[in-house]
Amino acid sequence: MIADLAYREVRGWHGAIDLYVPEGPGPHPVLIYFHGGGWRMGSKASAAQHAGAWNAMGLAVAAPAYRLAGAAPAPAAADDALAALEWVREHGTGHGLDAGRIVAAGHSAGGLLALATAYRAADPPAAVVAWNAQCDLARYREERLTAGDPVAWLEEADDPEGVALSLSPLHAVRPGLPPTLLVHSDRDPRAPYRDAVLLEQALVASGVPAELVTMCSDGHLTAEHPPAEVARGHDRTRLFLGWQGVLNAPASPAQKSLHMTTR
Template sequence: MSATAPLPPLRPGVTLRPDQVFSRAGGQDRLADLYLPAGAGPHPAVIFLHGGGWRFGDRRLAPDLSRHFAEAGYVMVSIDYRLSGEAGFPAAVEDVVSAICWLRATAAQHGVDPDRIALMGSSAGGHLACLAALAPETFRGGDCLPVGAQVAAVIDGYGPVDFTRIDAQRDPDALPGTDPESAHLPPPRPMSDPGALECLFLGGVVADIPDRARAASPLSHVSAAAPPMLIAHGTFDGAIPPAQSAQLFEALDRAGARAEWLQIEGLGHGFLNRSALDEAGPFAMTRRLSRAAGGTGAAIAERSGVWQAIRSFLDRTLPGPAR
């Protein structure tokens, strides 16, 4: 799917502000599409990061952001970032941090509350969201504006968090996703294969670059200073093992950070690309809350729509007027 693909019709009251330049890293314009809700704001905002194995995709590889979020009062910002065919780690996460700084610096002209900005990502985008939120100063590139890069919340959709353990955790019998992202993904390859998407992103096989692999793993950057995180993963994910999300939740819990982990029964990889997902729901899921979020880590069984659960998290985490 390319940036020239047609977008779904905008919902009533939502305005599209396309092709905004947020960075010129690497000598090229890096673009964002903004979906603006009705009203002057200031509104909370969510920066959406597409998936695609860090190798393909762009800001239009996304669910219906107008329908699910902008209509509910959120400014949605879907961005491009440098893919591994152009530049490897850490270029993509530097672009995400630049987008955060740009949105904070230009918040007034877009009707955004700079203190209520969240990140949301699918797969590789979930990985980048976690990395940028956990270590924004580490990944502040030279093209980043001199403003704060912190965010108020993160939604991580099945992103890898520990490149050193993916091989051991993968289920060879798990089914591939059927969404637009997964349709382009090759079958997972081991971390010893230089053609694996993870290795193309990292710039080598994991065993040869252990320090780089750890630096690129969000798990290495977890601390009590982490913003509140919602981690969502399907039980049938054949690309990124659900155990990766379990690792992240447990590390955040130990660190004293606020975290929620949703394990959704029967879903495979890439479900955040499915705009009509909740029409097949509600889904059986288990929710775990970290101790800092008021939980015990024990599983709580519930049924909910996925988009409904994400909006509920945002409503609780980014409260305030003008939404």
């Protein structure tokens, strides 16, 4: 692991990236992993628990830090995520990474950042993989306000409603977006499964290759899911990225355009 490579400095905040590069000759396709934590906690170090599975697929992992609510309100974290993508494109080759095969990925709040990054980038990644992500940030914000538990990262922004809409994956759907894999538990208590279903349906209707992998679980965090469901999510990730040409796997035209909900 290569730790703390500087990728951005904003108003005294120093953003760093950790790299987990598999053995063997490169360049390696790279998965940029955005950690979860409700945009108020967590760290890039959490990528270590997943990096082994992704390295085994042949993916390098780039895990960036981003500004949390205590450091800067939305959309700061999303802007940092875009900057991390740009850094990997510009500097990744020097670390054995393939800048032409980049995947934006994340879990929970990080899954939202992965989707927002892929859908906002002028030069988008080859694919996006989001586990238990907030797929409709605008509705999530409204539900949290109604429950009396506002999302500080959003409510401290200059225009909370506008920012929530601009970063909401469901409101950003249009033709030409990167192929999208959603992995979501059917009874997630924090990120509504319903919104993952709606996002997958909207992407398919717009002609975007998309798949929703439904885990049979009432958990939200990876450790809360049955291990077999997590393993199935990783298996579908490997297949999906193979079909999209990110990983070295044969794929027919029909497979590349696959969209389906799998259980």
